[in-house]
Amino acid sequence: MRRAGAGLALLTSALAAPKKTLQDDPVFQKKNYQENIETDAECNRSPLWGPFRVQLLQTAEEMRVELAYEKMMEWGLENVTKVDEQSKICLLGLVSMQYYFAHMLLFEVGSVEAAVDAFRMMDEHSGALHPDLLDKAAGAGEIWPISADSLDSLRRALLRASSGGGTGGPDRRRRFKNAFGLHDEDWHQVWSAWRPTGAPVAPVGPRGLGAARPTAPTPGFRVFVYDPDTIPALRKLARGGSFCKPNQWGMEVALHDWFLACPCRTDNPEEADFFFVPHYTSCLINHADTFAGCDTKQLCMPTTELFEEVLRESPYYRRVDGGRNHLFVWGSGMGADGPFASWRQWVPNAIFLMTEPELWNPYKEVVLPSYTPHKDIIVPGRLTVDDMISLGKMAKPFTERTVLGHFIGWPRPPHFSVMDPQLCQNSSCPLNVRSVLLDLKDTEESMHVDVDVPYLESFLGLTSSLFCFVPRGKSAWSSRFFQTFFAGCIPVLLNDRYEVPFGELVDVPKAVIKWPMTEVPALVEYLKHMAMEDAERMLELHEAGKELRCWYAWPPSWVEWSWLELNKSKFNRTCEDWHIRNAYVAVTRLLATKAGTGRGRFYWPGAPPGDLQRPPAI
Structure with missing residues (x-):
């Protein structure tokens, strides 16, 4: 780090005046x-x-x-x-x-x-x-x-x-792989890795099993996917899949696509372990004109009423208490509260696949997170294939990076439940950690920190820095955390209550520094010392991040144009086994542990599968 000042000067020179703002970025142009x-x-x-x-x-x-x-x-x-x-x-x-x-x-x-x-x-x-x-x-x-x-x-x-696999039979034009590139041997690895009983994965019998074809590995669970074509209220909640999937909330669409094309899908609700309720509300609510009077600044009652209508008319919802076998994806900082304000009355026991473990600043009246650790799964935000590849191409070799730390973002006070935001508006308040970081612009020449710049400048900072700060913003989760791995930057979490996705599968501390958010001055000194005196440990963190990053990828399905980009660009150079080491597979493995063998409410020797069977007359 002896050349830190020179490195930052080079980066600044490349981004010469006149200064542009985020609104100048091509993504916002007509x-x-x-x-x-x-x-x-x-x-x-x-x-x-x-x-x-x-x-x-x-x-x-x-x-x-x-x-x-x-x-x-x-x-x-x-x-x-x-x-x-x-x-x-x-x-x-x-x-x-x-x-x-x-x-x-x-x-x-x-x-x-x-x-x-x-x-x-x-x-x-x-x-x-x-x-x-x-x-x-x-x-x-x-x-x-x-x-x-x-x-x-x-x-x-x-x-x-497009579930693929199995022999298929004479009346089916069989695809070897499913829509996400997995074949039978890949699914065998997915199911066997988290088999609750530890028993070997048996092949599916000649009649098939839901979407799983004969001879394919038996799925570790079966999921019934609610169909918007048959439920008018749900159709309003799950609109615009092609529009919504590419953005940072696109995992709501991605997981819907995944379960539709998964051999674990069943169209027989009587044999289902889980019931997946698709919706794209993070995308639709963030476009404030989608639902009348509804944006990210208040709880959305139009979508809440639609969710209630879906469940009220569902023949499956009341089979277990509190929607315990239902799956929902919540892709934004609003959590479940913004789109489904009454979820605590309707589905308090449902499994949430969500990005947000904490609270959303605009909802000062909501003081309890919608994330519940013992039942829910934290998932990453969605990065596009183009972003993942572009960051990798722009990334400087780690040993040639001369900028110590990077952060681009807006100042954010804490949530109202922590302290009155009006009393924490600038860097004099340690809990306004973004303001503290932004003040480093004038005091630390080794730092690349700024506010309101185009995405390109942010990407240049990510790919030129040794460490990238990921502070709390309007809420806990941020796409910048996942970008750091593909940019080859070591993420530094300044986000006390954030839980990193998939910690059950990967060793997060090997690749991430998590530091108390109120201790930024000590952090700066620590990072300086590491850069000067402990290059070996920095390289270990960097290499561990390269190993970890692929679990945070949501590769496109083959119905998307970016599927061609994925293969043409040789994405496997970034993630060698991307089709079985990705966020979908991580979610699937973690869900498998939540599916019990006694999924029906009633069972006895010789009973047919399902919840509604009648006992035999004796």
């Missing part, structure tokens, strides 16, 4: 397709798409795919470059064309593989639009004959058909 959607959703200005739209609407539903295919070939839209060009001209026309083609390939031709190839490109384009915007632009089917619901339904159908 996209090429947006003006066309807003001013000409009918695409009447296009000599190709305007007439096509009129002709499509005038064509009988069952004949539309032939028209779509004819135009696809005529306009050369099997060429990806041409497709990208046309998406800027008439995004909804392109999505409509791709939808009809994928739907036909799945339901008429019966080829999951071909349907996925068609859907994958549509997923990339439709994912650019919030589901409400898509429906508005489509005019409720009057302008373009598609809807967010129809796209979501097709996505779910493809994932259900």
Whole structure:
């Protein structure tokens, strides 16, 4: 660290004035397709798409795919470059064309593989639009004959058909792997690693078992996935899978996709260990116009009422006390309280897969976390494939890093239950740890700390620093913690109540420093000493982080365009065995320990599986 000042000067030089803010980042700039959607959703200005739209609407539903295919070939839209060009001209026309083609390939031709190839490109384009915007632009089917619901339904159908494995039988076109790249031997490792009885994994019999095909390894548990196609209230909660999955809350979509394509899924609720309730509320509530009067600043009553309606009408919810066999994913700092304010009355015993173990600052009236350690599972936020790969490419070799510490972020006071936030507004209050860190900008030349900068500058800091600070913000969890591992930076948690995901599976202290958040001055001296005198221990932390990071990845399924990027980019150079060492597998292993052999309420020798069987007459 003798060259720390020079290293920071080089980094600062690379980010020369004029200073840009976060709003200058490309992610916030208007996209090429947006003006066309807003001013000409009918695409009447296009000599190709305007007439096509009129002709499509005038064509009988069952004949539309032939028209779509004819135009696809005529306009050369099997060429990806041409497709990208046309998406800027008439995004909804392109999505409509791709939808009809994928739907036909799945339901008429019966080829999951071909349907996925068609859907994958549509997923990339439709994912650019919030589901409400898509429906508005489509005019409720009057302008373009598609809807967010129809796209979501097709996505779910493809994932259900993609569980893979087993012999399959003569009437099934069998895929060797499932939608997430796992084959039978991979699943054998998943199930055998956490077998409660320690018994070997038996093969599934000739009749199959839920989505698990004959000869495949018997799943360690079975999960029934509530279907939005059959539950109107749930359909409102689980909208826009393609739109919601790429963001930091996307694990709500990712785990829905995972269970749909998992051989552990069963469509027979009588044999289920768990009931998964899909929803994308972290994404939808963070877009404040999705539900009337609902954003991240107050509890959301519209979504609360929808959850209550789903459970009130469910024939499975009351089988056990407090929803004990139900699974929910909560992907934001709001926890369960924001989207489902009455959860303590409805599902106090449900298993929550959640990012947030603590409290959300805007909810000062909520003083008890929705996370319960003995039953819930902390999961990581979702990083995109592009972010994981980009951070890896930008990362400087650890021995060449000359910046001691990095932090980019806004000041945040503590939660109201800890102390009055008005009394903790700046660095004079140690609990406002972000303000304390930001003050280092003027006192420590070895630090790269700042506020309100574009993502690129933050990424440059992450990939040029030895240590990266992860302080508490509006709540405990932060995507920056998981970014540090892919950036090759040693994470320093200043977040007293945060629990690192999957500590049951991995040795977190080997890769992470967790320091009392009120002791930043002592921390700075400690890190300086380590950088100068204990390079060997720093390298051990760094190498352990490289081993740990893949457990915090949510790889895409094969219905997403990023699946191609995942394989084309050789992501296995970052995570050699990414398909069996990832966040999905970690969640699956931890859930397996919560599934007991006595899952039914009643059982006796010779009884059929399920909860509702009647005792035999004697």
